Amino acid sequence: MHFTGGYLTVQDSPFNTPLGPAYLQAAQELGYNILDINGEQQTGFTFCQYTMRKGTRCSAAKAFIRPIKNRKKFHLSLWTNVTRILINPRTKKAYGVEFIRNSRVETVFAKKEVILSAGAINTPQLLMLSGIGARDHLEELGIPVIQDLPGVGQNLQDHIGFGGAIFLIDKEISVVSKRMIDLNVILKYAINEDGPLTSSNGLEVIGFVSTKYANQSDDWPDIEFMITSSAINTAGEQLVHAVGLRDDFYNEVYSAITNQDSFTIIPMILRPKSQGYIKLKSKNPLDYPLIYHNYLTNPDDVKVLREGVKAAIAFAETNSLKKFGTRLYTKPFPNCKHHPMFTDEYWECAIRQFTMTIYHISCTAKMGPRSDPMAVVDPSLKVYGVKGLRVIDASIMPAIVSSNINAPTIHIMSIHYDNPVKGTDELGMIGDVNLLVFLNLILPQSKYTEVEIFFTHVLRQQIYKHQVLLKAFNV
Numbered sequence: 046m047h048f049t050g051g052y053l054t055v056q057d058s059p060f061n062t063p064l065g066p067a068y069l070q071a072a073q074e075l076g077y078n079i080l081d082i083n084g085e086q087q088t089g090f091t092f093c094q095y096t097m098r099k100g101t102r103c104s105a106a107k108a109f110i111r112p113i114k115n116r117k118k119f120h121l122s123l124w125t126n127v128t129r130i131l132i133n134p135r136t137k138k139a140y141g142v143e144f145i146r147n148s149r150v151e152t153v154f155a156k157k158e159v160i161l162s163a164g165a166i167n168t169p170q171l172l173m174l175s176g177i178g179a180r181d182h183l184e185e186l187g188i189p190v191i192q193d194l195p196g197v198g199q200n201l202q203d204h205i206g207f208g209g210a211i212f213l214i215d216k217e218i219s220v221v222s223k224r225m226i227d228l229n230v231i232l233k234y235a236i237n238e239d240g241p242l243t244s245s246n247g248l249e250v251i252g253f254v255s256t257k258y259a260n261q262s263d264d265w266p267d268i269e270f271m272i273t274s275s276a277i278n279t280a281g282e283q284l285v286h287a288v289g290l291r292d293d294f295y296n297e298v299y300s301a302i303t304n305q306d307s308f309t310i311i312p313m314i315l316r317p318k319s320q321g322y323i324k325l326k327s328k329n330p331l332d333y334p335l336i337y338h339n340y341l342t343n344p345d346d347v348k349v350l351r352e353g354v355k356a357a358i359a360f361a362e363t364n365s366l367k368k369f370g371t372r373l374y375t376k377p378f379p380n381c382k383h384h385p386m387f388t389d390e391y392w393e394c395a396i397r398q399f400t401m402t403i404y405h406i407s408c409t410a411k412m413g414p415r416s417d418p419m420a421v422v423d424p425s426l427k428v429y430g431v432k433g434l435r436v437i438d439a440s441i442m443p444a445i446v447s448s449n450i451n452a453p454t455i456h457i458m459s460i461h462y463d464n465p466v467k468g469t470d471e472l473g474m475i476g477d478v479n480l481l482v483f484l485n486l487i488l489p490q491s492k493y494t495e496v497e498i499f500f501t502h503v504l505r506q507q508i509y510k511h512q513v514l515l516k517a518f519n520v
Contacts, residue, residue, distance in 0.1 A: 055096055062218050064249065090250055101243075122146060128174065129142070130143075137432060139155065139158070155433065159435075169440060172194075176191030198409055200411050201408060203402055207312055216306065218369070250272040255268070290399070319342045319346050403449075410422060
C-alpha cells in the first residue's frame with residue numbers, strides 16, 4: 046500500500062543501465078512476476094525504489110527534521126555525544142540526559158518523557174551506561190544498576206550477503222567508476238540531478254526468492270537478490286575497504302579483472318538464525334561498545350546462503366543475460382582451493398570468506414511481553430521498570446524484518462506519532478507529549494527544558510499494512 050503527500054519521498058532511480066531491463070527479463074524467464082514488492086505479494090522482482098528526492102538520498106533527517114527545524118520548541122544540537130540518561134534511582138524515573146558538547150559536560154531535563162532513538166548499537170550502549178542492562182555486566186564495570194534487564198544488547202540480528210557472485214560481460218554497459226566519473230557526469234548531476242551519480246552503487250533490481258529451505262506453501266521468501274550493475278572490481282578501492290576485504294585477498298582474486306565490465310548478484314539472507322550481542326568496553330561513554338555479530342554461527346544460515354548463491358548463478362544463465370556474454374567469474378578463493386569448484390563445500394567456504402553486512406543491525410532492545418525475560422520494552426515501547434523512558438528505533442524489533450529495514454524503522458516512529466490521541470498508551474497513540482529525541486549524535490541544546498516534535502502525515506510507502514509489519518517480525 047502506498048500513500049502520497051507525506052514527508053518521505055520515494056522514487057525510481059533516475060539512472061539505469063541497459064542491464065536493468067535485462068534483469069527483469071531474466072526473472073520472467075525463470076517464471077517470476079514483475080511486481081511491486083512493497084505490495085501484497087513479495088515474491089518477485091522489480092526495479093529498485095529509493096527514498097530519494099531530486100537525485101539524492103531522502104534521509105529521515107531531510108524528510109522529517111528539516112520541515113520543522115524552525116519551530117520555536119524544536120532544538121537541535123550537532124556534534125554532541127550523549128553520555129547517559131539521567132534516572133532517579135529511588136523512583137526509577139528518567140528526568141533528562143547528560144551529554145558532552147564542545148568538550149563540556151552538560152545536562153538537559155525532560156518535562157515528560159525521554160525518547161531514545163540512537164539506533165541498534167548506541168541505544169543499548171546508552172541504556173547500559175545509564176544503569177539499565179544485565180546486572181552482572183554492569184557491576185563488573187562499576188556502573189550502578191538501576192534496572193536489571195538482561196536483554197539489553199542481546200539478540201543482535203543483521204542481514205548479510207555473499208559478495209562474490211560476480212559475472213563478467215563483454216559489453217561496456219555496466220557501472221565502472223573509472224569510466225563513469227568525469228566532468229560531464231558531474232555537471233549532469235549538479236545541473237539536472239540525473240546521471241550515474243544518482244545511482245546507489247549501481248543497484249538496479251531487487252528480487253525475493255525462496256530456497257528449498259523456505260516454506261513453499263506461503264509467500265515468505267528467505268533470500269533477497271540485490272542486483273547491481275557494478276562489482277567489487279569496478280567500484281574503486283573505497284568499496285573494497287567498505288566491505289572489509291583485505292588487500293591481499295582482493296589482489297589475488299580480483300586484481301586481474303579490475304575495471305572490467307561486470308555485475309553482481311548479492312544473495313541476502315532475510316531471516317538469519319545467528320544472533321550476536323553488544324557489550325560495553327568500559328564505563329567511559331566515549332569508548333566504542335564491543336560488537337559480537339556472530340555471523341554464520343548457525344549452520345542453517347550458511348545453507349540458506351549457499352542455495353541463494355546457486356539461485357544467483359541460475360539467474361545469470363538465462364538467455365536474457367547470456368546475450369551480454371555473461372559468465373561467472375571463477376577465480377577460486379585462497380582458502381577454498383581444496384574444495385572442487387561449484388560444490389556445496391566450496392560455496393560454504395566462499396560464503397565464509399566474503400560475507401558482507403547490509404548494515405541492518407537491529408533487535409538489541411527487543412519488544413516483548415513482560416513474561417519474556419529478554420524483553421526490554423513493552424508494546425508501547427516503554428522500557429520495563431523505568432518510568433518516562435521509551436525506545437523508538439530498530440533495536441526494538443523482536444526479530445529482523447524480512448526486507449530492508451529503513452522504511453520499517455521509520456514506520457515504528459510513524460505509528461507513535463501519526464495518531465495523536467491524548468492520554469493513550471496504546472501502540473501508536475502517545476500524543477500530546479513533550480519529548481527529547483536522540484538521533485545518533487543529535488541532541489537538544491542544554492539550555493532548553495523541553496523539545497516538542499510532531500510528525501504528521503507520515504508516509505507508509507514501503508509497508509503494506511500493520512499486519513505485514515507484524516508478519517515480518519515473525520509475531
